[in-house]
Amino acid sequence: MAAVLCAALVVGCQRENRVVDAGAHAAETSGGGSSNASANVNMPPENPPDDVAPEAGESAAVEAAPIAAGPAVDPARCETDISAGDTLAFDKSSIDIPTGCDSFTLTLHHTGSYPVTVMGHNLVITKMADIDAVAKNSLGAGPYRQYVEPSDKRVITRSKVIGGGKTVELKIDVAKLRAAGGGFGYFCSFPGHAHGMRGQINLVQPAA
Ligand SMILES: [Cu+2]
Known part of the structure; x- marks a missing residue:
């Protein structure tokens, strides 16, 4: 019971941090004014990165079985x-x-x-x-x-x-x-x- 309550609090706290971060960021980019900070309370969560590139040198392809050499051709x-x-x-x-x-x-x-x-x-x-x-x-x-x-x-x-x-x-x-x-x-x-x-x-x- 206590654990559930604690988890709920943690989630709530993280959510609050995110809103504060977003507000602070907006304040920075808008020149330090605080009048717009409240507009960011309902900001959607950040989008996850959608284009994570594979490490250089690693193949994204699935390993495939070798293909046998065919008969000699012209x-x-x-x-x-x-x-x-x-x-x-x-x-x-x-x-x-x-x-x-x-x-x-x-x-x-x-x-x-x-x-x-x-x-x-x-x-x-x-x-x-x-x-x-x-x-x-x-x-x-x-x-x-x-x-x-x-x-x-x-x-x-x-x-x-x-x-x-x-x-x-x-x-x-x-x-x-x-x-x-x-x-x-x-x-x-x-x-x-x-x-x-x-x-x-x-x-x-x-x-x-
Ligand atoms: Cu070209």
């Missing part, structure tokens, strides 16, 4: 092209990589005309589930690091950033993708581009 099937112009879009929304490839070459063509500083594009390979978190660090990494934190373990590989009229090749170690069970994607890490510039990598077993 090397011509272990490469493809992808293009982007002066808009925030790749011309492909997914890429198929045969499991029989050792290495897969993805060639990015920037078909636009804007310079790299204005409309740069690149290719970064991570788990699909990690794209948003990795892209969030692109601005901090800056242009000299090609908008990717070098220590970020979630990044399998990435190309440099290119401007209009340029082309860059990215070689992907397919064994790494298989070992991690697939679920990978590609995106452009130029700040602000990842939202529209991303696609899925499908590990496929092509018919002979």
Whole structure:
């Protein structure tokens, strides 16, 4: 009985503290005036943080079983092209990589005309589930690091950033993708581009 009463008191006390804190904060931001403090008594509780990012270097993806290597395929099937112009879009929304490839070459063509500083594009390979978190660090990494934190373990590989009229090749170690069970994607890490510039990598077993 006493414990219940005590708990109720604690809750009441915390609630009162919150109101006082909110009032004090409002007083600070409004220049120290106390006339508005009473308006904050019915303030709603603070919203919980809704975008807690995973720790850098940790994967948000669920562990997946490795994928076996497929039969060797014609090397011509272990490469493809992808293009982007002066808009925030790749011309492909997914890429198929045969499991029989050792290495897969993805060639990015920037078909636009804007310079790299204005409309740069690149290719970064991570788990699909990690794209948003990795892209969030692109601005901090800056242009000299090609908008990717070098220590970020979630990044399998990435190309440099290119401007209009340029082309860059990215070689992907397919064994790494298989070992991690697939679920990978590609995106452009130029700040602000990842939202529209991303696609899925499908590990496929092509018919002979
Ligand atoms: Cu881009």
